Amino acid sequence: MAEYRIPPQAIKGRGLAWHQPHRFEREARNAFDDGWGGADGEGAAFAEVPPPATQVTWETARSAIARNESPDIGFTYGLNPYRGCEHGCIYCYARPSHSYLNLSPGLDFETRLIAKRGLAERLRDELLAPRYVPERLAVGTVTDAYQPVERELRLTRAALSVLHAASHPLAMVTKGSGVERDLDLLAPMGQQRLAAVYVTITTLDAALARRLEPRAAAPHRRLRTIRTLADAGVPVGVSVSPQIPFINDDMEQVLEAAADAGARAAFYQVLRLPWELAPMFRDxxxxxxPDRAARVMARMHDLRGGKDYDADFATRMKGQGVWADLLRQRFAKACARLGLNRDSEPLDLSRFRPAALRGQADLF
Known part of the structure; x- marks a missing residue:
């Protein structure tokens, strides 16, 4: 059987160019060139076509705050305005979640987005519930709250307005420079220890970043976002995730650049390849x-006990074995040298004032 390869020009601006079948599908189809589609009879199935446009479908939010039960994640409550993500990161562990929508974790994940109508109203109601006890709320931990579509829909902005009014603490992780548009809300919250932002910088190599994260802000732009947040008084950190063996090997350089820009905290995770993500990443x-694909996957197997992925809570974030230990040591030594993760103050839960939300109905 001839090797099936997607031409590079077909994936410009997208992480993937094909509809990876999801695990609940019974049938799978591949494009096939029968020689009849082009004037010269070649390349018909892969003729250049306009890049697929982003489609947004609305769903009514039945709840805003999701509860996390995983013991290896450092927060209990999360909030995600969108399902799917335009950034198109090939490594995104959330891709397989699109399978539950009967959509492809491949191209559909980055082109067919679900936006949550009424999210801010549901959030307001949940914060006003008599039994609600405030904890740090993690925003955008599954898909990016500042992906490009937020510029128009402003769901994240509406949710932040509720949290700002109630003085509710939040932390967020993003690759989007759009977070700067909400500095009028985040800056005063940061100064009162009510907000913290982590900016993900996977690599400083702009060409590699375009391949890994085609619609996310460029590395130099994310460094500028860190500087802007820090100058505004928002506690800011950097995520150097995911660490992919033999692909993004500049962890120390990223940490140094982020610290110079004003980051005061950092964390990392190792590449995770659950479900459909493993074959997509291999492709x-x-x-x-192609020159190092086998080597990358061999090292991933070293980190995952001989498998593409191991979902064990004890090891899924950092891996296992000698290579995981080496990554851990590199990260710890770099953070110690740069003064990262020192003297970080917890967010202030005592300021929470849900009563301030009772007069906000006219905002939505």
Whole structure:
């Protein structure tokens, strides 16, 4: 059987160019060139077509705050305005969640988004519930709250307005420079220890970033976002995740650049390849890095006990074995040298004032 390879020009601006079948599908189809589609009879199935446009479908939010039960995640409550993500990161562990919508974790994940109508209203109601006890609320931990579509829909902005009015603490992780648009809300919250922002910088290599995260802000732009947040008084950190063996090997340089820009905290995770993500990542490797694809996956198996992925809570974030220990040591030594993760103050839960929300109905 001839090797099936997606031409590079077909994926410009997108992380994937094909509809990866999800695990609940019974049938799978591949494009096939029968020789009849082009004037010269070649490349018909893969003729250049306009890049697929982003489609947004609205769903009514039945709740705003999701509860996390995983013991290896450092927060209990999360809030995600969108399902799917335009950034198109090939490594995104959330891709397989699109399977539950009967959509492809591949191209559909980055082009067919679900926006939650009424999210801010549901959030307001939940914060006003008599039994609600405030904890740090993690915003955008599954898909990015500041992906490009937020510029128009402003769901994240509406949710932040509720949290700001109630003085409710929040932390967020983002690759989007759009977070700067909400500095009028985040800056006063940060100064009162009510908000913290982590900016993900996977690598400083702009060309690699375009392949890994085609619609996310460029690395130099994310460093500028860190500087802008820090100058505004928002506690800011950096996520150097995911660590992908032999692909983004500049952890120390990223940490140093982020610290110079004003980051005062950092964390990392190792690449996770659950469900459909493993074959998609293998295809991406074969396309962009065929010379080292086998080596990358061999090291992933070293980190995952001989498998593509191990969902064990004890090891899924950092991996296991000698290579995981080496990553851990590199990260710890770099953070110690740069003064990261020192003297970080917890967010202030005592300021929470839900009564301030009772007069906000006219805002929505």
């Amino acid at each position: 991406w490797l074969a396309l962009h890095y």
